[in-house]
Amino acid sequence: MNLLDPNAGAKELLLGNEAIVRGALEAGVGFISCYPGTPSSEVPDTFFRLSAKGEYYFEYAPNEKVAMETAGAAALGGVPTLVTMKHVGVNVAADPMMTLAYIGTPGGLVILSADDPGCHSSQNEQDNRYYARLAGLPCFEPSTAQECKDMTREVMELSAKWEQPVLLRTTTRVNHLRGPVDFGPMKPAKTKGEFKKDPGRFVPIPAVARIRHKVLTANLEKIRDEIETSRWNRIFGHGNIGVIASGVARSYLKDVLKSRPDFKVKVLELGIAHPLPQKMVETFLKDLDKVVILEELEPILENDIRVLCQKKGLGIEVMGKGEDLPLWDEFSTLCVEKALARATGLKHTPPATCSVQISDLPNRPPNLCAGCSHRSVYVNTRKIFGDDAVYSSDIGCYTLGILPPLKAADFLLCMGSSVSSGCGMSRVIDNPVVAFIGDSTFFHSGITGLINAVYNDYDLILVILDNRTTAMTGHQPHPGVDQALYGLRPGNLEIEPLVRASGVEQIRKVKALNQKAVSEALMEFKSMKGVRVLIAEEPCPLYAKRVLGVKRSKVGVVKNSGQASMDCLNTLACPAFYMEEGNVRINPDTCAGCMVCVQICDEIKPGSRS
């Protein structure tokens, strides 16, 4: 597969996220910035992987706000630009985004928001189509891999033509589907542009902003007229019962209609979620008795259509959110079929399933990997602070420390919140507060919280779990990672001097797997006051193996299984441990050779990897 193939004609099986990359390349994208976040991460990862051969400029930003600001300015400079993030990342980037819609983006700016209905890997399931309405962004929603490619290409061009930023809104299911994609011709990347100075437009002082708000509203009306005839909104089928579907619900609907030809319905597929093509929808609704709205999460189209019916005096029944179609989670062919059966009055027989009792099976929650240094620090912290301390957690692998026996996460708000929220907690309770944050998250938005902690004189122990990468989303680099690893200009930021420059005086730096060192530092901190920062360094074991080429020759071996090894197993919850006929064992295939167990248990000794 060659995503950089300049010619049309290839047909490849692509991940939705890879198809988005190809679409942007076909449109001549010149500048891409991002902060990784599942389910968006493979978009920037693919650009990064291809960047040595591609003509475009690509960078990882420390957070989504920075990504939006650099990308926004590249688009002001006339270059076709893409900025990618997950849905909650848009919250971070919302400040510049709202204003970019006012001043407009002449080169074209496509904002990818990868939403996550069902919370597969997120802290909420917010519906970012609301952002499209809030900010005044046209919003496109692909539902297949081919659409991911074609829509991205078209939307990049439309954004430049309209000089307005556009939201490309996907959902996990679309980002991570795979389907065939026909490649089109690729335009050369446009990496240089021209900035036409116009302070009366691009500097939104209040007098300018007031005017630009009206311009935005007028632009959206022009765009609404144009999308009345867009190929992404289409009507098919016949009948007096209508179905309006958006996003990936369109795919479920198609499969249901194929298996249930007895559902005689007229369908309007909306590939564009905002602005609503009102004339088209009105024409569609006119001869119907009833309409079913299929959209995951919020009843946004449903409410728009109810308003339209009221305005136009259409007395048709609107069926939307309800018992078949909830406000949460993903849709499925099953729930769509139920809703259509209800609307048409036809029978729905749920498919016969196996009546196996599975509710009492052991669960399989995600766990910190064998050899993960976070485990080492958590075990030590619990030994010293136990249940007395309140543990302020953050977004990353280390959130997996929530479960017993580690229990190292008591509360969590969002990326970077462990430091600032840890501070707030420490002021109002008497218990010690220990906050955990990762290196990528520290650069993302932890550092501002730390500056505040010093400035406002808080009592907080902050542990920076520095595993030298952005582990959870797939090992993306960040400002603390030496770029020479990737054949780029050498250089990286050290965390310790930054912490010191933020005004922290009580700093310790340790090797995270060294039990004695971690323990001594924390014991020392326990008796101190004020802001205390422990930097615990050790590369993520997966990253160390795959990227740094580190080979660990040792494995842990249980020499005699007694109470001590049993305690060790119960303390660490390391996935390499298991019980066999009452004895504790370590699986050498799984053991990463971190040697933490050897340090805390004298029944376990280092052995050679055979």
Place this chain on the structure above:
Amino acid sequence: MKPLRVFFTGVGGQGTLTATKLLAETALEQGLDVSAGEIHGMAQRGGVVHSFVLLGGYVSPKISQGEADVILGFEPMETLRALPFLKKDGLVLSSEDPVPPISVSTGKQEYPSVEMIKSKTLECSPRAVFLPCITLARETGVVQTANTVLMGAFFSMGILPFGLDVLLDSIKKRLKPKLVDVNLQAARLGADYARQSTQESV
């Protein structure tokens, strides 16, 4: 061909997604309509992985309960957990080598007996085949090929409109050169084992 929904279930790190991609790409190359879906992210860290390959004309990249024609289980307890997704009398191909979750490793919970898993599965579908995937993979010298053992078995069952040869070609074409030989061996071991066990049961 008759449209086919294939449901993959396994544990993060087992190569479930690699197998999913291999089937989807091979089917596309053989001229079938393909739609595939996967859920990853947190699941990388030893959680449950579910993925889907839909062949022959489906658009939606997901499988609801009671819709799967085939369940490919890379871990026996996860096969059991996924059974509600199986269509009545669908085919189950599963590893019989447990990968215990942490609650089991630490003795907090008990892993269901593999015999119980097998009998429950056979209650749902008489067409269930269990293979010692990890044990067979060890014969190749690379235990990580357990996923290919299962794929070898699947391609040899006569469900797909193409056979084991197509899988072997696909492995040669798509895997890194140093991984090709062990995976070819793994696929053949899985196919042989499946053929033998289906013959015995006939």
